[in-house]
Amino acid sequence: MEGLERVIREHPFFAGLDEGFCVLVCGCAKNVRYEAGRYLFHEGDPANEFYLIRHGRVSLELHAPERGAVTFQTLGPGEVVGVSWLIPPYRWSYDAKALELTRAIAMDAACLRQKCEADHDLGYDMMKRFMPVLVQRLQAARLQALDVYSARPLKPCA
Numbered sequence: 302m303e304g305l306e307r308v309i310r311e312h313p314f315f316a317g318l319d320e321g322f323c324v325l326v327c328g329c330a331k332n333v334r335y336e337a338g339r340y341l342f343h344e345g346d347p348a349n350e351f352y353l354i355r356h357g358r359v360s361l362e363l364h365a366p367e368r369g370a371v372t373f374q375t376l377g378p379g380e381v382v383g384v385s386w387l388i389p390p391y392r393w394s395y396d397a398k399a400l401e402l403t404r405a406i407a408m409d410a411a412c413l414r415q416k417c418e419a420d421h422d423l424g425y426d427m428m429k430r431f432m433p434v435l436v437q438r439l440q441a442a443r444l445q446a447l448d449v450y451s452a453r454p455l456k457p458c459a
Contacts, residue, residue: 305330309406312353313379314430322423329412335359335399341382348391350407351383357403361438362396370396374441384435386410387428 306327309315318326333352335341341352341359352359358377362370373395376382382405385393391410417424 305332305406308355309353312355312406314353314381314434319426322420322426325416325420325423326408326413329409329416330406331409333405333407335403335405337399337401337403339399341397341399341403341405342393343396344393346393348383348385348393349410351381351386351410352397352405352407354378354380354382355404355406357405358400359403360398360400361441362398364396373444374438375400381431381434384431384438386414387431387435 306323309327309330310318310323315323315326335357342348342350344364354376356378358375359382360372361374361376361382362372365371382397383393385391413427417427
């Protein structure tokens, strides 16, 4: 666990994490690897994990009518993938796909939610870390939606 704890402690998302919180968080972590083209998760599936990217790139995709999958953001090393694990009903609201070999730390969402419920200081720390990510993802999706729908010709009013 020492190597995993070091990786989590050094990941930018967990910068400055309290020592006691780090021990709790590490108990929910495991190393994962995704080959290029493999999906980390799909929209609508249970949000059972979130990911700290160590190496590689991951695209976040929405499905748009008449256009199919549209990438609204690409993430790389040092970034976090997945915020839906925090919000009931804990289902993914987009797809995430590895664009190249991607190595990450997967955090078990149920494990971490349980620890956050038991220790509200940990829960508050996690919310402070995830809120900027959530706001940034919403902004990226909004900008992508504007781009998608501005490309469609306007229909004249009757």
